[in-house]
Amino acid sequence: MSGGEALVRQLVHGERFFLDELGVETEEVWLPDSFGYSAALPQLVTLSRSRWLLTQEISWSQFNRFPHHTFWWEGLDGSRVFTHFPPVDTYNTELSGHEMGHLVRSFAEKGRAHRSLVPFGWGDGGGGPTREMLGRAAPGGGAVVGHRGGAHRAPVPVRRARPDLEEGAAAPVPRHPARQLHRLGAPREPGDLPARARRAGGDRRRSPAGAGGQRRGRARLQRRPARAWRGPGGRRGPAEPAEPVAVTVDGAGYVLDNALVRAQVDGRGLLVSVVDAVTGREAIAAGPRATSCRSTPTCRAAGTPGRRPHPPAHRHRSRRRRGAGDRAGERHGRRARAARVRHLDGGADDHARPRLTPGGLHRGDRPARVGDVPEGGVPAGRTGGSRGGGDAVRPRRHRRCGPRGPPDQPARAAGPRLRASRAPSPRPSTTGWSSRR
Amino acid sequence: MKLADDGSGDVVVRLYEALGARAAGRLTLGFAAAPVVVTDLLERPFDTPPPGLTDGVVALVLRPFRILTLRLRRS
Numbered sequence: 001m002s003g004g005e006a007l008v009r010q011l012v013h014g015e016r017f018f019l020d021e022l023g024v025e026t027e028e029v030w031l032p033d034s035f036g037y038s039a040a041l042p043q044l045v046t047l048s049r050s051r052w053l054l055t056q057e058i059s060w061s062q063f064n065r066f067p068h069h070t071f072w073w074e075g076l077d078g079s080r081v082f083t084h085f086p087p088v089d090t091y092n093t094e095l096s097g098h099e100m101g102h103l104v105r106s107f108a109e110k111g112r113a114h115r116s117l118v119p120f121g122w123g124d125g126g127g128g129p130t131r132e133m134l135g136r137a138a139p140g141g142g143a144v145v146g147h148r149g150g151a152h153r154a155p156v157p158v159r160r161a162r163p164d165l166e167e168g169a170a171a172p173v174p175r176h177p178a179r180q181l182h183r184l185g186a187p188r189e190p191g192d193l194p195a196r197a198r199r200a201g202g203d204r205r206r207s208p209a210g211a212g213g214q215r216r217g218r219a220r221l222q223r224r225p226a227r228a229w230r231g232p233g234g235r236r237g238p239a240e241p242a243e244p245v246a247v248t249v250d251g252a253g254y255v256l257d258n259a260l261v262r263a264q265v266d267g268r269g270l271l272v273s274v275v276d277a278v279t280g281r282e283a284i285a286a287g288p289r290a291t292s293c294r295s296t297p298t299c300r301a302a303g304t305p306g307r308r309p310h311p312p313a314h315r316h317r318s319r320r321r322r323g324a325g326d327r328a329g330e331r332h333g334r335r336a337r338a339a340r341v342r343h344l345d346g347g348a349d350d351h352a353r354p355r356l357t358p359g360g361l362h363r364g365d366r367p368a369r370v371g372d373v374p375e376g377g378v379p380a381g382r383t384g385g386s387r388g389g390g391d392a393v394r395p396r397r398h399r400r401c402g403p404r405g406p407p408d409q410p411a412r413a414a415g416p417r418l419r420a421s422r423a424p425s426p427r428p429s430t431t432g433w434s435s436r437r
Numbered sequence: 438m439k440l441a442d443d444g445s446g447d448v449v450v451r452l453y454e455a456l457g458a459r460a461a462g463r464l465t466l467g468f469a470a471a472p473v474v475v476t477d478l479l480e481r482p483f484d485t486p487p488p489g490l491t492d493g494v495v496a497l498v499l500r501p502f503r504i505l506t507l508r509l510r511r512s
Contacts, residue, residue, distance in 0.1 A: 004453075008478050012442070012479055015478075016479060040453075044504070047506070049477050076457075
């Protein structure tokens with residue numbers, strides 16, 4: 001298993017070769033056959049200014065099956081890297097029907113993700129696809145012209161067993177360290193826990209040491225009290241403030257200070273700063289959007305100034321199911337206090353502009369939000385679609401903080417990317433995995 | 438610790454926080470250096486504010502398990 005610094009040198013040499021010889025800055029880390037992974041790997045990938053990781057070795061765990069094939073891998077330090085683990089479970093793919101069937105059956109993100117990748121060709125030993133493999137992969141392929149002799153022949157699949165798998169089949173399976181785990185108090189199986197908890201309770205009643213005694217063994221796990229929050233000075237229970245909280249008016253907002261923490265709330269009620277008085281550490285990331293919800297365009301628009309422009313409408317439509325009903329999109333800004341409603345059903349393209357009255361859709365100083373339907377309804381237009389003769393304007397999916405907004409595409413930051421983007425997963429694209437520049 | 442791959446004579450120091458806690462520390466240099474920059478693994482600078490350097494001492498703050506690569510230009 002490669003250590004962190006060894007991985008650094010692999011990344012440096014590999015990336016520098018592409019940079020110097022081909023003028024390409026690679027964005028992907030290809031680590032198909034690592035016999036274990038450093039917990040710092042996502043951080044190292046990020047620090048090499050790469051965005052993605054592909055690995056295959058997870059296929060050959062002796063003990064368990066990894067539950068995902070496309071996922072964000074979070075490392076020890078919190079860095080995240082978008083990772084693909086090809087569900088075909090081999091890097092020696094010939095694109096055979098057997099392999100394709102296997103990957104379709106095993107792909108864990110089926111339904112959520114649209115694509116998986118297949119490492120194609122002679123992977124173990126290098127060399128890429130053979131002529132026969134290319135012939136099989138070509139549309140309508142199945143028979144290829146042999147490059148020797150020129151006779152037509154069916155492709156002969158040459159299956160090379162992985163040497164390490166052959167060894168693995170011959171070697172005895174290592175014993176599960178059940179006894180040691182048992183002694184440590186760890187349940188062997190998740191399902192064991194209730195039964196074990198009952199046994200542990202019985203032990204405690206019989207124990208001469210009493211409930212407070214230090215007992216070794218499995219009972220300890222259940223007897224340990226729930227971890228209480230420790231306040232300043234190691235006291236358990238809710239903290240009493242070391243100092244009274246001083247609240248001072250700061251412009252339109254407030255500053256709260258108890259000599260441990262200094263928090264700043266601005267005029268919109270947003271927490272814009274929390275500073276640890278001991279270390280001077282600011283806990284809120286810089287930027288105007290601190291502590292405002294960023295999950296959906298609605299939230300982004302309603303939250304704070306400095307917002308990004310609304311994503312183009314076609315992106316919304318493309319992500320919605322056909323005929324999904326009403327969709328309300330807002331115009332932003334103080335002057336455009338009208339919601340524009342477009343009905344997508346039945347090919348109709350009608351627009352309605354509900355009036356937004358004070359106390360109605362529009363509240364205070366922020367643009368209308370779709371979720372803000374007042375009591376008694378909005379004096380809304382009707383959209384004349386095919387859904388029962390017209391639907392009143394009401395939010396359907398695109399509610400505040402709902403999960404349906406278009407995902408943030410992780411921006412290619414111009415500045416440092418010490419941490420990978422925490423944006424929702426983009427769908428992997430086939431082109432995305434090749435070099436983009 | 439190593440010399441920069443580009444042959445410039447700059448000194449590259451890679452540090453990491455191993456205990457899983459925020460850590461502050463000082464790196465004391467035995468040679469005159471200015472400036473100090475934080476770089477990626479290929480020793481290209483990030484746009485972050487450089488760590489403070491006073492009298493040959495670099496003040497450092499590391500997040501838990503953070504890997505930090507510093508590039509020191511000898512002056």
